[in-house]
Amino acid sequence: MSSRRSHSRHSSASRITEEEINELVSKLQMMLPDAPISRNSRVSARKVLQETCSYIRSLHQEVDDLSEKLSELLASTDTDSAEAAILRSLLMQ
Amino acid sequence: MEAESSTSNQQRKRKRSASESSEKPAQSTWRSDKEHRLYSSKLLEALRRVRSGSGSSSPRTDPPRSRAVREAADRALAISARGRTRWSRAILSSRSIKLKSNRIRVPCPARPKRTELERIQSAADQEKKKSVVLQSKAKVLGRLVPGCKKLSFPTLLEEASDYIKALEMQVKAMSALTEILSMFGGGTEGAPGMVQDAGAGTSTGTDSMPPPA
Numbered sequence: 001m002s003s004r005r006s007h008s009r010h011s012s013a014s015r016i017t018e019e020e021i022n023e024l025v026s027k028l029q030m031m032l033p034d035a036p037i038s039r040n041s042r043v044s045a046r047k048v049l050q051e052t053c054s055y056i057r058s059l060h061q062e063v064d065d066l067s068e069k070l071s072e073l074l075a076s077t078d079t080d081s082a083e084a085a086i087l088r089s090l091l092m093q
Numbered sequence: 094m095e096a097e098s099s100t101s102n103q104q105r106k107r108k109r110s111a112s113e114s115s116e117k118p119a120q121s122t123w124r125s126d127k128e129h130r131l132y133s134s135k136l137l138e139a140l141r142r143v144r145s146g147s148g149s150s151s152p153r154t155d156p157p158r159s160r161a162v163r164e165a166a167d168r169a170l171a172i173s174a175r176g177r178t179r180w181s182r183a184i185l186s187s188r189s190i191k192l193k194s195n196r197i198r199v200p201c202p203a204r205p206k207r208t209e210l211e212r213i214q215s216a217a218d219q220e221k222k223k224s225v226v227l228q229s230k231a232k233v234l235g236r237l238v239p240g241c242k243k244l245s246f247p248t249l250l251e252e253a254s255d256y257i258k259a260l261e262m263q264v265k266a267m268s269a270l271t272e273i274l275s276m277f278g279g280g281t282e283g284a285p286g287m288v289q290d291a292g293a294g295t296s297t298g299t300d301s302m303p304p305p306a
Contacts, residue, residue, distance in 0.1 A: 049230035
């Protein structure tokens with residue numbers, strides 16, 4: 001993957017080399033949920049960025065939903081005993 | 094501290110069997126010890142909010158209250174990052190400044206990098222096309238990750254990858270917390286990993302939740 005290209009005009013112009021970008025993009029791609037385990041040599045960086053954005057959005061959504069559920073639960077349970085129960089469960093886990 | 098580490102070890106085992114997410118050998122920090130600390134900080138935050146906010150409003154789905162939970166969770170997440178990443182610092186600074194209705198910009202050398210990107214564009218046609226598309230995508234990404242609107246491309250990608258890992262942990266921690274609370278509230282044991290449809294929308298919190306079969 002780290003094929004040394006002689007596109008040095010980029011590396012001399014800025015510190016952002018294409019290699020760097022590709023490496024980071026592939027690293028990012030591996031974190032996505034549908035990441036192919038085999039190394040695709042040519043993964044569209046645009047696609048990876050796109051999926052990253054949608055993945056982050058879905059994670060945000062999940063967190064929001066969980067916050068809502070949590071707020072409901074917290075409201076409906078007795079706080080002090082809830083805290084005690086939580087701590088107890090944590091220690092037991 | 095020792096008790097914490099041992100429980101976090103057990104937690105890790107449990108999480109490994111419970112979740113099916115792939116293991117990240119390189120940056121496992123978000124999976125182990127910090128997870129436990131995030132738990133503790135978030136618990137205190139969320140419960141404190143409830144204590145201060147309860148009694149006045151109905152136990153229905155309060156937009157401000159769920160918002161408060163979300164913000165508390167985000168803040169606990171950012172604290173757990175311990176200032177290593179920009180997004181965490183941005184969350185923390187923007188939260189405190191929000192009271193004063195002001196905005197803090199994380200100082201980044203944005204301008205010079207952008208012109209450099211444009212220079213890359215004008216260099217070659219094919220590269221130009223790719224860079225333009227990448228730039229627009231990167232902008233969208235920069236808006237999603239807090240505090241990263243004007244970062245250089247590689248920095249943005251790094252921040253994004255760390256942010257994703259942190260978010261995944263946040264989701265896991267919050268779902269586990271929800272499970273615990275619902276178990277406690279319902280009074281039944283043996284709830285599955287993820288509590289789905291807990292209460293079926295707006296519940297007034299009077300009755301216990303039926304255990305999902």
